[in-house]
Amino acid sequence: MPTERSQLPTVQIALRITAGLRNRIKAAAAENNRSVNSELVATLEEKYPAPAKPTNDMERLKLLIEMVDDAMDSDRLTPDLKRAHLRASKLVMQEIVERMDASDVEKALDGWEMPPNFDLFDDT
Known part of the structure; x- marks a missing residue:
């Protein structure tokens, strides 16, 4: 079942990082059973959460x-x-x-x- 995030339009970005950072991201992704892309998105979502929607x-x-x-x-x-x-x-x-x-x-x-x-x- 698709998640809310996967139904949203996406954009691609080019990202330059050091080999050491890439290796740390790969290790974290493996530890969390995610792809590197999913790990990056999860980390960015945590750091930059979407504004809360008004409830009423x-x-x-x-x-x-x-x-x-x-x-x-x-x-x-x-x-x-x-x-x-x-x-x-x-x-x-x-x-x-x-x-x-x-x-x-x-x-x-x-x-x-x-x-x-x-x-x-x-x-x-």
Whole structure:
């Protein structure tokens, strides 16, 4: 049965390592009954785990609020790109809020101030 990781698209990378490191990786792979590639992937997954997925709508809304704040504070985004991010965020935020109880929405939004130029959320 395929694992979740094996169903994801993969990329190949060229990696230059010393012979000694290669031998240590081969030994670890043999000890763990894995291929060298699987050993490298397992080691990298351990060192660089994927971000945790939100478990509920409140967490999703809080993450979205952080993303909106980051977009508003970013000096690297052009005004057009900020508007695009904020429009998309508005749509996702509306979908999430529609599924939530009003009290949960209040908790998630507690202490958050709408961006000063909130009109960037407008579709016009």
